[in-house]
Amino acid sequence: MAVHYGCSINSTVEDQKNEESSPLLQKQAEHLSVPPKCCSVRCNLAILMFFGFAVVYGLRVNLSVAMVAMVNGTSEQSNSNNSAGKECPASSGTSNSSETVDQPDWVPRYPWDSETQGMLLGAFFFGYLFTQIPGGYLAGRFGGKIFLGGGVLGTAALTLLTPLSAQLGAKWLFALRALEGFGEGVTFPAMMAMWACWAPPLERARLMTLSGAGANFGAFIAFPLTGFICHSLGWPAVFYCCGGAGCLWAVLWFILVSDEPRKHPRISSQEKEYIINSIGSEGGSHGWSVPLLPMLLSVPLWAIIITQMCSNWSYYTLLTSLPTYMDTVLHFDIRQNSFLSALPYMGAWLSSVLSGVIADSLLERELLGVTAVRKIFTVVGLLLPAGFLVAVSFSGCSGVLAVTFLTLSTTVGGVSSAGVFINQIDIAPRYAGMLLGITNTFGTIPGVLAPIAVGYLAKNHSLVGWKNVFCVSAGVSAFGALLYTLFGTGKIQHWAVTEDGTETERGH
Structure with a gap:
C-alpha cells in the first residue's frame, strides 16, 4: 500500500479521537454556526486536491504503460531462448507483445533490456524518498500551497521533456524521472499541512478522505487512458498530455x-470564523524541539516502518511492473493491458475506505482496543494478499485467473490502510505529521528496489521468473504481518506525551 491511503483514513481515526479526548473542542463546535458544506471553500479545496492527486499519480504511473510501447521487444527476445511468448501463446485474435504495438513511423523505439527497464521504472523513487521529511517540515513552516502546487507543476513540466530525454539515452531518462520524484515527494506532506489550517476537527475525515482518494482514482484512470493514447497517438503523446494536464x-x-x-479572498466571513474558531490551537505545530533519539530507539515506530516497507514492496511491484507482466506473459494488447492493470486500484480505493469505516465503528462501540484493531487490519491486509500473489504464481498462462488473483490481492491489500498505515497517530499524536514523513521515506525504498528486482528475476520474461517475483512479494508481505503482530501497538509512547502530561493511553 502506498502511504496516501493512510493519510485519507488517518483523518477518520483522528476525528474520532478528537471527539473522545477533547470535549471542550466538541462543545465549542456545537455552539458555532456551521456554514453549508456544499460549494464551500473548504469543500472546493478538497475537490481540487482530489484532481491534483489524480494528476500526481497519472504522472507517476504513465511510464509503466508507455514502456510497453517505447521498447523494441524484438531485440531482447532475440537474445532469449526461453521467452514467455513460447510458454504462453497468445489467444486467437489477440495482438500481443510489445513489438506488435502499432506506433506511427516517426515514433522511436529503444532496445532496453529488462534490467534497464527496471532501473528506469524505479528511478522516480530515487528522488521521491529524499523530500518527504523536509517537505513536511517546510510546508508546516511556510504553508502547503507553494509546495503542493510547486511539486505538481515541477513534475508536470519535467514530464513534458520525457520524449527528449529518452531520445538522448536511458541515463538522461533515469535522471529526469528521479527529478520528477524529487518534486512529487513534497505533495503528500504539503497536503497534511494544508488541512491542518483548513479542516475543522469534526470534518477532517470527509475532507481528507475526499482529497486523498484522488491518488487511486488517478491510477485507475491513468492506466487505460495511457494505453489508449499510446495506441492512438504514439507514446510521446502520453507525456505531453499528462504534463499539460x-x-x-x-x-x-x-x-x-x-x-x-x-488569506482567502473569496471565503465568506461565516465560513472563515467557523474554520478558525473550530480548529483553534490544534492547527499549530509541535515547535522546534523534536525527540529524535527516542524516536530512533522506539520499537513500535520501527515496527510501523518495516511493516509499511514490506507492504509497499508488493504495491510498488504491481504499480510499476504489472503492465510488463500483462504484455510479456499474458500477451494482452496495450489497450487490454492498461485497462486490466487499472482494475486493482479501484478495488484498493473501495476497500481502504470501507476498512476505515469498519475500524472506526469497532473503536466507537468499544468492541476492540486500538492495538487489536490495528493488528487485525494489518494482518488481513498483508497475509491474504500474499496468498493471492502465490495463487498468481501458479496460475500459469491463464489470463483470467491471473487477473482475478491480482485484482483480489490489491483490493484486499487496501484493508491495511486502517491498520499500520494510520498507526502513527496512535503512538505519537503530536508528531504524526513528522512520523508520516519518516515512515513514507522508508516506505519509498521498495519503490526503488522492487522494479530492479523484477528486472533481474524476470529478465527472460519466463513463467518461472515471474513466479519468483510474486512469491518473493508474498514472502515479504507475510514477514511484515508477522513482525507487526509481535511488535506493533496502539499505545501512545512516552516520548510523545505532552509536557503537562495531558496525553493518555486509549483503547486498552
Whole structure:
C-alpha cells in the first residue's frame, strides 16, 4: 500500500479521537454556526486536491504503460531462448507483445533490456524518498500551497521533456524521472499541512478522505487512458498530455487556493470564523524541539516502518511492473493491458475506505482496543494478499485467473490502510505529521528496489521468473504481518506525551 491511503483514513481515526479526548473542542463546535458544506471553500479545496492527486499519480504511473510501447521487444527476445511468448501463446485474435504495438513511423523505439527497464521504472523513487521529511517540515513552516502546487507543476513540466530525454539515452531518462520524484515527494506532506489550517476537527475525515482518494482514482484512470493514447497517438503523446494536464491544474491551484482561511479572498466571513474558531490551537505545530533519539530507539515506530516497507514492496511491484507482466506473459494488447492493470486500484480505493469505516465503528462501540484493531487490519491486509500473489504464481498462462488473483490481492491489500498505515497517530499524536514523513521515506525504498528486482528475476520474461517475483512479494508481505503482530501497538509512547502530561493511553 502506498502511504496516501493512510493519510485519507488517518483523518477518520483522528476525528474520532478528537471527539473522545477533547470535549471542550466538541462543545465549542456545537455552539458555532456551521456554514453549508456544499460549494464551500473548504469543500472546493478538497475537490481540487482530489484532481491534483489524480494528476500526481497519472504522472507517476504513465511510464509503466508507455514502456510497453517505447521498447523494441524484438531485440531482447532475440537474445532469449526461453521467452514467455513460447510458454504462453497468445489467444486467437489477440495482438500481443510489445513489438506488435502499432506506433506511427516517426515514433522511436529503444532496445532496453529488462534490467534497464527496471532501473528506469524505479528511478522516480530515487528522488521521491529524499523530500518527504523536509517537505513536511517546510510546508508546516511556510504553508502547503507553494509546495503542493510547486511539486505538481515541477513534475508536470519535467514530464513534458520525457520524449527528449529518452531520445538522448536511458541515463538522461533515469535522471529526469528521479527529478520528477524529487518534486512529487513534497505533495503528500504539503497536503497534511494544508488541512491542518483548513479542516475543522469534526470534518477532517470527509475532507481528507475526499482529497486523498484522488491518488487511486488517478491510477485507475491513468492506466487505460495511457494505453489508449499510446495506441492512438504514439507514446510521446502520453507525456505531453499528462504534463499539460499537470500544468493546467497548477495554474488553477495557484489562482484559487490560499494557505489558510484568513488569506482567502473569496471565503465568506461565516465560513472563515467557523474554520478558525473550530480548529483553534490544534492547527499549530509541535515547535522546534523534536525527540529524535527516542524516536530512533522506539520499537513500535520501527515496527510501523518495516511493516509499511514490506507492504509497499508488493504495491510498488504491481504499480510499476504489472503492465510488463500483462504484455510479456499474458500477451494482452496495450489497450487490454492498461485497462486490466487499472482494475486493482479501484478495488484498493473501495476497500481502504470501507476498512476505515469498519475500524472506526469497532473503536466507537468499544468492541476492540486500538492495538487489536490495528493488528487485525494489518494482518488481513498483508497475509491474504500474499496468498493471492502465490495463487498468481501458479496460475500459469491463464489470463483470467491471473487477473482475478491480482485484482483480489490489491483490493484486499487496501484493508491495511486502517491498520499500520494510520498507526502513527496512535503512538505519537503530536508528531504524526513528522512520523508520516519518516515512515513514507522508508516506505519509498521498495519503490526503488522492487522494479530492479523484477528486472533481474524476470529478465527472460519466463513463467518461472515471474513466479519468483510474486512469491518473493508474498514472502515479504507475510514477514511484515508477522513482525507487526509481535511488535506493533496502539499505545501512545512516552516520548510523545505532552509536557503537562495531558496525553493518555486509549483503547486498552
